[in-house]
Amino acid sequence: MSEPEGNFAARLLTWFDQHGRSGLPWQHPRSAYRVWLSEIMLQQTQVVAVIPYFERFVTRFPDIATLAAADSDEVMRHWAGLGYYARARNLHAAARQVMAQHEGHFPAGFEQIIALKGIGRSTAGAILAQAFGTPAAILDGNVKRVLTRWAGIEGHPAESLVNAQLWTLAERLLPDKRAADYVQAQMDLGATLCTARKPACARCPLSTDCVAHATGRSSQLPTKKARRERPHREAWLILAEDGEGRVLLEQRPGSGIWGGLWCPPVIALGEDHAQLLRSRFGVALLGEEGGEAIEHGFTHFDLSLHPLRGRASLLAQTLAETPPVAWHPPQALRDGRVAVPAPVARYFERVAAAADLLGGHHVASVRRRSRRRISKGNA
DNA sequence: AAATCGGGGTC
DNA sequence: GACCCAGATTT
Numbered sequence: 001m002s003e004p005e006g007n008f009a010a011r012l013l014t015w016f017d018q019h020g021r022s023g024l025p026w027q028h029p030r031s032a033y034r035v036w037l038s039e040i041m042l043q044q045t046q047v048v049a050v051i052p053y054f055e056r057f058v059t060r061f062p063d064i065a066t067l068a069a070a071d072s073d074e075v076m077r078h079w080a081g082l083g084y085y086a087r088a089r090n091l092h093a094a095a096r097q098v099m100a101q102h103e104g105h106f107p108a109g110f111e112q113i114i115a116l117k118g119i120g121r122s123t124a125g126a127i128l129a130q131a132f133g134t135p136a137a138i139l140d141g142n143v144k145r146v147l148t149r150w151a152g153i154e155g156h157p158a159e160s161l162v163n164a165q166l167w168t169l170a171e172r173l174l175p176d177k178r179a180a181d182y183v184q185a186q187m188d189l190g191a192t193l194c195t196a197r198k199p200a201c202a203r204c205p206l207s208t209d210c211v212a213h214a215t216g217r218s219s220q221l222p223t224k225k226a227r228r229e230r231p232h233r234e235a236w237l238i239l240a241e242d243g244e245g246r247v248l249l250e251q252r253p254g255s256g257i258w259g260g261l262w263c264p265p266v267i268a269l270g271e272d273h274a275q276l277l278r279s280r281f282g283v284a285l286l287g288e289e290g291g292e293a294i295e296h297g298f299t300h301f302d303l304s305l306h307p308l309r310g311r312a313s314l315l316a317q318t319l320a321e322t323p324p325v326a327w328h329p330p331q332a333l334r335d336g337r338v339a340v341p342a343p344v345a346r347y348f349e350r351v352a353a354a355a356d357l358l359g360g361h362h363v364a365s366v367r368r369r370s371r372r373r374i375s376k377g378n379a
Numbered sequence: 380a381a382a383t384c385g386g387g388g389t390c
Numbered sequence: 391g392a393c394c395c396a397g398a399t400t401t
Contacts, residue, residue: 038396040396042396042397043395043396043397044386044394044397044398045385045395045396046389046394046396048387048388049386049387049388049395050396082386083384083385083386083387084384084386085384085385086384086398087384087398090398090399117398120398120399121398123396123398126396138396140397141394141395141396143396159380183396184396191395196393196394196395197389197393197394224393227393255383255400256383257383257384257385296386297385297386298383299383299385299386341385342386342387
């Protein structure tokens with residue numbers, strides 16, 4: 001078929017030349033490593049949220065060898081607050097994979113790229129096209145939206161049949177030139193014109209033969225999935241302080257929420273927290289006092305964390321199974337020296353701000369050092 | 380096929 | 391408050 005799709009790619013690229021985004025940090029310089037890193041960070045994460053993390057990450061880990069050689073705690077520290085922490089663990093593992101299997105050079109073949117941890121079909125295509133100029137299809141949220149609308153594809157994209165249909169179409173529309181630009185053009189169209197809500201069809205280069213636009217179904221496509229209501233969970237957040245005001249942290253297991261991050265013990269509200277603190281950490285909590293709950297929403301449940309502060313009394317006893325434990329001053333949990341979950345960092349900022357309000361001005365210097373506050377503008 | 384895995388931007 | 395985001399991996 002010569003031009004059965006009505007010059008879809010050509011129109012997209014012409015639009016891109018005038019309206020595409022060209023100032024993104026990973027576009028200059030554009031190396032395989034920087035493209036790879038950006039694609040991982042951008043999974044389910046918006047560009048504006050990624051940019052400050054990307055800048056900090058490449059400053060500290062400028063190349064694959066540096067990343068591979070780094071300590072995992074330091075990698076997690078540079079990811080803390082961005083979410084989906086399995087991405088960071090997979091990225092780190094993949095960097096070591098590249099060192100071991102490809103002599104430190106990011107591979108240029110699809111099969112080798114997709115074999116790396118954390119890289120699926122779409123991310124592999126995006127890297128292949130942007131880093132090596134090899135034409136490859138992608139199918140992220142943007143492209144799913146653009147294609148379901150343009151071709152009028154009904155049914156939820158998660159269904160295997162619909163998904164296969166979308167991949168086939170994406171492959172068929174692929175131009176044989178300007179591979180990197182074409183990837184970026186698809187992203188930019190989806191992010192700026194063919195948006196989830198109120199698409200700007202009047203300015204879209206594809207509207208002339210867009211099925212959804214012609215039939216008035218743009219707001220109906222892609223088909224939304226019925227969402228279940230999110231359950232609500234409650235837990236204690238145990239803030240056990242030693243004699244020097246340092247807080248007890250445990251490293252969370254790799255699987256599950258906040259995997260690999262450091263966090264004060266989180267114990268379900270119904271459980272016997274005193275007994276659990278004793279058995280798992282050899283600690284008793286003295287002079288307990290509560291505080292206002294920390295509300296935090298996840299994709300599939302809401303969480304209320306009830307802070308429970310107290311003085312830690314170490315019980316001299318041998319413990320059977322002690323998770324990795326560390327003690328850190330609250331300041332270290334605010335300024336990014338320890339990889340803690342975003343709501344935990346926020347909690348300690350709130351406590352510090354309250355103390356600042358009551359007392360001295362010494363906290364000002366701490367704030368200046370806090371990149372998280374500045375980059376994300378947390379209140 | 381469905382569930383899991385974060386946090387924030389945006390309306 | 392609901393929806394969504396340059397998805398991959400596990401169940």
